[in-house]
Amino acid sequence: MHALTDTIVAPITAVGGAVAVLRLSGSNAWRIAQAVSGATPIPGGARYVRYRHGDDGIATLFAKGRSYTGEEVAEISCHGSAVSVRTLVESCIGAGARPAMPGEFTLRAFMNGRLDLTQAEGVRDTVEALTGAQLRQASLLRSGALLREIRALRERLIGSIASIEASVDFSDEVGELDREALATQVAVVESEVASLLGSAAGARLVREGLTVAIIGRPNAGKSSLFNRVLRSDRAIVTAQPGTTRDTLRETIEHEGMAVTLLDTAGLRPASDEVERIGVARSMESAQGADVVWHVFDATQGPDGGDGDLATQRPTILVANKSDLLADGVRSKAGIPVSALTGDGIPALLRATVGTVESGPGLVNSRHRPLLEEAALALRDASQGIADGVPDDLAAVCLHSAVRCLGEITGEAASPDILQRVFQDFCIGK
Numbered sequence: 449m450h451a452l453t454d455t456i457v458a459p460i461t462a463v464g465g466a467v468a469v470l471r472l473s474g475s476n477a478w479r480i481a482q483a484v485s486g487a488t489p490i491p492g493g494a495r496y497v498r499y500r501h502g503d504d505g506i507a508t509l510f511a512k513g514r515s516y517t518g519e520e521v522a523e524i525s526c527h528g529s530a531v532s533v534r535t536l537v538e539s540c541i542g543a544g545a546r547p548a549m550p551g552e553f554t555l556r557a558f559m560n561g562r563l564d565l566t567q568a569e570g571v572r573d574t575v576e577a578l579t580g581a582q583l584r585q586a587s588l589l590r591s592g593a594l595l596r597e598i599r600a601l602r603e604r605l606i607g608s609i610a611s612i613e614a615s616v617d618f619s620d621e622v623g624e625l626d627r628e629a630l631a632t633q634v635a636v637v638e639s640e641v642a643s644l645l646g647s648a649a650g651a652r653l654v655r656e657g658l659t660v661a662i663i664g665r666p667n668a669g670k671s672s673l674f675n676r677v678l679r680s681d682r683a684i685v686t687a688q689p690g691t692t693r694d695t696l697r698e699t700i701e702h703e704g705m706a707v708t709l710l711d712t713a714g715l716r717p718a719s720d721e722v723e724r725i726g727v728a729r730s731m732e733s734a735q736g737a738d739v740v741w742h743v744f745d746a747t748q749g750p751d752g753g754d755g756d757l758a759t760q761r762p763t764i765l766v767a768n769k770s771d772l773l774a775d776g777v778r779s780k781a782g783i784p785v786s787a788l789t790g791d792g793i794p795a796l797l798r799a800t801v802g803t804v805e806s807g808p809g810l811v812n813s814r815h816r817p818l819l820e821e822a823a824l825a826l827r828d829a830s831q832g833i834a835d836g837v838p839d840d841l842a843a844v845c846l847h848s849a850v851r852c853l854g855e856i857t858g859e860a861a862s863p864d865i866l867q868r869v870f871q872d873f874c875i876g877k
């Protein structure tokens with residue numbers, strides 16, 4: 449890791465816009481902004497500046513303690529062409545800055561106590577959000593909603609540990625430990641940790657979205673359905689069975705949730721090597737999906753040799769080509785849809801989202817194992833208190849739960865945990 453005392457620079461806007469903004473952070477930020485622009489920008493305000501390399505823009509200075517990173521910061525804008533951005537970055541480096549590492553602005557904000565690890569994750573999730581639900585969830589995390597909950601639980605446990613330690617060390621003054629009160633305190637924390645864990649699965653679906661594998665026999669209309677739901681001609685459709693070979697993947701937003709659709713090769717005994725690989729990939733897609741759409745031709749029914757398509761995943765039977773059924777005839781099974789006319793697609797999407805439990809929640813895949821470990825330690829503590837183990841043994845379990853909660857917020861985080869959190873940030877965050 450590079451020195452945290454360097455002044456760093458990176459564009460904080462995406463390429464391709466009309467305007468770009470560079471952020472300089474560190475003790476020389478203002479001096480470097482001044483060196484590249486020749487003007488004296490106004491502390492705490494924005495000022496029009498002309499850069500030595502030819503472009504111009506606005507410089508905004510933030511004082512130490514009043515910026516995103518907590519350090520002295522200058523944000524300087526220029527026009528968004530790649531050459532203007534590159535030249536301005538190079539000028540800043542020439543004046544003493546170093547290129548920022550991915551996530552380094554947010555790492556510095558964390559180091560300076562501007563945010564905790566869960567809020568840093570909220571920053572990353574906000575930048576990466578694709579749907580309205582993801583944006584709301586990320587903003588809640590960024591606002592410190594999980595931090596406050598975890599910190600409150602941690603403080604309660606620290607209080608319990610203190611009461612145990614006081615009764616061990618100063619039993620003459622504070623008297624015997626009130627084991628019943630202690631058991632109640634631990635039980636409350638235990639149930640709150642359990643409820644956080646209970647929200648994790650739903651939160652994952654909002655965060656990562658839902659993956660749907662479309663499988664079925666050749667010619668059932670899988671690719672047609674895929675195209676219809678995407679509203680584009682993404683996949684090749686022909687009347688010839690065995691058209692799709694490679695798995696295709698596209699994401700849409702449905703009612704705030706990211707839904708990734710996988711179009712797969714029709715399942716049948718393969719006639720050549722390419723098809724054999726395609727069929728194997730179809731089964732792999734199905735095993736990895738949250739939901740499977742098992743598509744069949746409504747004029748034939750699902751039983752036409754489709755029995756071998758069973759997967760372990762929640763499966764929705766989809767009776768496609770319902771437009772070919774005679775008036776008044778209903779498909780024997782499944783949700784009737786027509787990829788040709790679009791009939792039944794809204795009902796299919798509703799049923800799909802209905803098979804999974806998705807809900808607001810702030811727990812991510814890093815927090816989850818730590819919460820599980822805390823829950824185990826709390827269970828051991830409760831058990832110990834009920835069984836009358838020595839008080840300091842119960843305290844050991846509580847200490848371990850406190851450490852897990854501290855790793856979530858970063859109050860007790862080692863350098864490798866920090867590296868894991870910040871490594872998947874992009875440059876400029």
Ligand SMILES: Nc1nc2c(ncn2[C@@H]2O[C@H](COP(=O)(O)OP(=O)(O)OP(=O)(O)O)[C@@H](O)[C@H]2O)c(=O)[nH]1
Nearest residue numbers: 666667668669670671672690691692714769787788
């Ligand atoms: N009438 C009607 N025809 C459809 C419908 N959906 C698909 N088809 C036709 O069925 C044929 C096969 O469609 P595809 O979408 O290629 O089927 P597939 O399941 O992807 O087939 P493979 O990729 O070979 O496994 C094409 O001729 C489509 O035009 C539908 O809802 N109604």
Ligand SMILES: [Mg+2]
Nearest residue numbers: 670671691692
């Ligand atoms: Mg196909």
